[in-house]
Amino acid sequence: MKRAQASKEFQKFGQLLRKFLPRLKLKPDFYVSVYAEKKFSTSFSIDLKKTNVTDNIVSGAVFRVWDGYSLYEQATDDLSEEGIKKSVDKMAKRLREIKIPEGTSFRPYQGATWAERAKVQLEQEIVTQIPAHTPPDAWVHFGVRYEIDPTDESREETVARLKQELSRIQKCAREVGLSEAELQYAMVRNLFAVEESIFIDEQVMMSQSLYRCALTLVTMSGGERSYIQEGGLGGLEAVRIPDKKVLEMLSDLKSITKAERLHPGVYKVLFGPYLTGVLAHEAFGHSQEGDTCARGRSKAWEISRSKQKVGNHHATILNNPAIYENGTTKVAAWGSYFFDEEGWLAQEQILLREGKLENPMTNLSSALRLGIPRTANGKRESWANGVYTRQTNTYFTAGRHTLDELLLIMKDGYIAEVTAGGMEDPKGMGIQVGVAFLKEVKGGKLTGRVFKGPAGGDIQLTGYTPDILNKIVAKSKIEYWTKDADRAKHPFNDTGGCGKYHKEFVRAGCGGTYMLLDQVTLG
């Protein structure tokens, strides 16, 4: 396995940014830092009518000052020395005009040294990349591991690979009995991104390089759609899709064009791993985001102080940006990184332990306001957007059953494996988890009947979050297909995204294992 290397040019640019930090330290109490990113992405897509490509680059720098009361940021994508100077001067002028608001508390902060950072439990994947006795003015670089170098693949090879994928879809469509006329649309898209970022404060200088790969297959018949997306951080090994999955996608497409309509009601449902992850993300997920708690917008903060239970013993939810081997693969999970956009090192965190809430995830300002430890959840859509507490990979812990055992436990009910979005309600404790379609199970076996929502669209699982988390009956193992003990350390986290309160999008992993829920409302 190789690692993505640091860009010397970008680190050199970091040195330039560092030079400007003293200009912003107008008072000794000011905590001054800078974050910069350079993200190249190329997306090739092929459908039955065209081959398309989009090249993008998102690059900018954000100077940051925490004055003990508020976080001030100055963001620019003019990365010339003159542009940086102009930006810093503009920020300094703004900082000189700060008036301390009445009735607010002073919460000073200074950065953590490498020695202080080493005191917490970190993944070996991180520890081994930090040289011993690193001084504050030396770079520490983190690079993602990969097996098949995605930078080696030429454009011609990418297009050829996608054409093969498109042919495979057409071949598999014939195998499942979908005619050429029925398969109205088929599209294959390959995303490859090199995402580099740096963080500098008075104590540390760090950089990271991530390779992000994803392969998406989309098919349509009439207005109905079926898709697969495989991806992760690493090399091209992240985008291998076995024939079995393509056949399943096309069988599903065929089935949903003939789907019946679900009568709204209360049912037993077996969630697949991705839907389990969406449930985790929307449940104590969003309610456990520190900025939401600090704003008085989450019930979880009150509940966690009262020690009240919000789920049964199956309800254990983690957030973990440090998943460098996703499920049984050697690829890092979609929402992983080595440090967040405020320079905090990635760590596993338990948000809900057997129904009891633990501390929320935080970004810098929410950790200081709530008086709880920082976690590596300070994320933003891009350099041009503000930082919030955002989720990374959110998932339920694994159980002990195989999938076949769970089907027998359920006996009669539905399997739901394809997600159709979700939404949080941190204060009201409601939840919405969208399901694209349901497959009926009778006597522990699939009947072949497929159901869509009451109006022919998506189905929504809704309810009061603690009620739903008290209805978890059982969970599968990570390796749900075998009775052997799990070898994987973390459940598989799928490729997802999050648009916290409708506004700004970040990548996020969602995962878990199969989970059986009893008596939940579907409509």
Next chain:
Amino acid sequence: MSLWRLDHLKSKLSRKKEIKSWIVSTEHLERRERYFMQEMGKGGLVVDQDRDVEGEAVFARIFVDIGKEGRQGEIVKRFFKTLSLDEQIDSAVQSAQQTDHEVWTMPTALPESVPEVKSYDPKIREDLESVMRELTNKIGEEVLKKRKASFNSSELFISNHTRELHFHHGGVHRSNQSRIYLEAAYSGKKDEYLSRKWAVGLEDLSVHELFEEAAERSLSIDEVVKTPGGVYPVLVDHEVSGLIMNDAASWMSGANVYMKFPHRNVGDDWVTGAKGDLITMSLDPTLGLMADTSALSNSGALQTFLKLIEKNKVKTWSTDNQYAQYLKTVPTSVRGSVVVSPGSTTKADMLKKYPKVLEILQFSALFTQPTTGTFSSEIRLGLLYENGKPSKFVKGGSLSGSLFENFTNATFSKELVKHNEFESGFGFGTGGGRAYYGPAFMLLNDVSVAG
């Protein structure tokens, strides 16, 4: 470090022999953001974050010959000023040569006369900082007002976007846009309510109304009962109809026709067997201070008012130059606000139309599937009316609907409102958002609700 200028890019694109034609779009952004919250345990108003953003994006859409009869290559690429221009152009051409599209030709010149459209607020354009101060003061005043509900947080974003479209034929089109985003969250005893609004001009934003709505509705949630399941006439507001009607417009898109996605043909009924208020829908790019107010399309075609549906009959497709050439039809407008003609009824009369009506005050997240015309969401807050009178606030459960089943006997209010939504981030072209101008309320028939 390379720092090229726009004229360098244009001249190199024009000189590159592999390039047939090109369009360059630029956007300069200046944005101020403030995130306000209640100081924990003290009640004072604190600014959690204060941000100042300045950025510039340069995108080029480049067309190349790929040596196949009737086909061409193209790419949309973002160019970065600190990277080598030659390397970026070479890379773009090489990528474009791997693509494969049906050939089409761009207009050879811009229209002789391009009308002025009101796409920005001059006050924001002239002095964004003073508007930020003014609105910050208003937020401060609202937070200090004595209300039964507790203030949680607010966010205020104000931005100016200066855009240019440069064409290989030498034409240049300049446009401006202003954007304001405001949200406020208040808590009652048990729950909270978040009100949010996007606007282009200050005249369409009332800080007081938004804060008042959030505070009042947060108290309503304290009184809720669980939504009883059943089939209801459902009253939705402009936030919902804005999304659904924009989806609906995509069924008349020439791109959908070409791709063989579900669509309606000219002369078709929009909703089969519709009675009640029959829909009349248009695209209006000239409607001022809207998220998609634009004089030209991204390929430089003049955008004018376009009637898509008249009284439930599809009149035309919305087709830009590219898809019109593919479909061998006449190009039409593709930009603009989705405008739905008013009905003749008041909200009060709509609520009296049936013994029970469920009014949706807020969905948790309305997910729509444009290709099937279906939509669904959890109900965050609703109000059940019996015989035209408010009966109880409801929360929870989900609604499941369809454009083609729940608009068969719909009623539209005569009151019209504007609704705008923007997404963040830079993109190629003139950067429109989603805009709706139409009935403030729509009453849908026979909607399934899971309780």
